[in-house]
Amino acid sequence: MKSQSLQQSVTDILATADIKINGPDPWDLHVHDDRFYKRVLSQGTLGLGESYMDGWWDCDSIDEFVNKAFRADLYRKARFGWKTVMEILLAKVTNLQTKRKAVDNIQRHYDLGNHLYQLMLDKRMTYTCGYWKNADNLDQAQENKMDLICRKIGLQPGQRVLDIGCGWGSFAKFAAERYGATVVGITISQEQLKLGREMCAGLPVELRFQDYRDVNEKFDHIVSIGMAEAVGYRNLRTYMQVAARCLSDEGFFLLHTIGHPFSKTSPDPFIDKYIFPNCLIPSLKQLGAAMEHLFIVEDLHNFGAYYDPTLMAWFHNFDHNWEQLKGEYDERFYRMWKYYLLSSAGSMRSRNNQLWQMVLSKKGVVGGYESVR
Known part of the structure; x- marks a missing residue:
């Protein structure tokens, strides 16, 4: 699939939740790397989170982006890569x-x-x-x-x-x-x-x-x-x-x-x-x-x-105190933890x-x- 077709596919999916690529609303995604489209289509929620950790996209309000995505049932349409499928099968037959x-x-x-x-x-x-x-x-x-x-x-x-x-x-x-x-x-x-x-x-x-x-x-x-x-x-x-x-x-x-x-x-x-x-x-x-x-x-x-206000309060504290944590954790950890807290808030919302x-x-x-x- 060509890059433009991948981008259009993601754009069309997000549009059903009133989410735009590089749009004006706080829940819109701002994509910095075109590899994002293939990654999220092939890896689903894992690709979405990892590409955020890697700085491939940003969003002013991740919590509201996730809220709108869930309300529109976008996550049920997410695809999984072969590794994720194997992990799902493994969980069914082994005690983790x-x-x-x-x-x-x-x-x-x-x-x-x-x-x-x-x-x-x-x-x-x-x-x-x-x-x-x-x-x-x-x-x-x-x-x-x-x-x-x-x-x-x-x-x-x-x-x-x-x-x-x-x-x-x-x-x-x-x-x-x-x-x-x-x-x-x-x-x-x-x-x-x-x-x-x-x-x-x-x-x-x-x-x-x-x-x-x-x-x-x-x-x-x-x-x-x-x-x-x-x-x-x-x-x-x-x-x-x-x-x-x-x-x-x-x-x-x-x-x-x-x-x-x-x-x-x-x-x-x-x-x-x-x-x-x-x-x-x-x-x-x-x-x-x-x-x-x-x-x-x-x-x-x-x-x-x-749980929504609880998670938002945790994120506020984490973000406010990040300067005190910088020596212990790197910027990728900051993006991972931010994504975890805000996406969880959106899921609860x-x-x-x-x-x-x-x-x-x-x-x-x-x-x-x-x-x-």
Whole structure:
């Protein structure tokens, strides 16, 4: 296909979403290298992201470009190169989240350096969607989210809570300080563990380097906030079995996860290669099948629209503090991280991805569970 024909093909596809090449609107693409057209047509979302990292195109508002692309279903029309097709097939027949692989997957993202996350996140270092109801800043939105979780599980002083995928211990610290809970948090990131222990010093909080599959103790409640995406659909049943095994009969399991409206067995190629290796956003069908005969769904709360302002706040912090990070990361990393944050915001804004909080019980609440918002 000649260069002009390639350009016309991309132009025609983008036009269905009201996106132009070198147009005047902030969501229009400004192409600097004509190789962009062949790359994006042959490699789909991976080629789109990589060509941005390479400086082949720019956009004043990547988040809105992605929002418009999803709303027009452009991503469903994306083509995949042979390598991506092979990776999709591989994900269907192999477990990409074994204990050994899981450590490598997590470390490739969360061990990039605590300094990056300290400058990007809120003061408590909470790397999940905030709850923006009655909040006008990131710090308040994240505290609202953690308080919401504590209220949803009916947390009482002295109760023992397991936090599966505890990050830097933000929830553990909050639950101990505000609700008088005793918390055990598990992570497989050494960088998170080191800083998390410092942040939770002096509190009834124990942070461990431990795979969730190795936990075999009883807890009054369990929370898992932004962890299920790293489990992989092949391990969701085991994940639910561990939670059921460790939860008291009268307790709650609060599952907080990004959700996809239909089931997939492989992640977005760009996110998989550069951001969250071998992670997969689950669907309700996949989660439902994994919890059969283990849990009753007491409450399902979708506040995915709140991930848009959360991600935009993270990008603002990252961009504002880039001068302090330049010595640790290069310009290509800056473009990669910018594309990741803004494209994720656009995906959430378009409602392509959701954010679910599920309150689960083992035997069902007699008389019913009263939803908390």
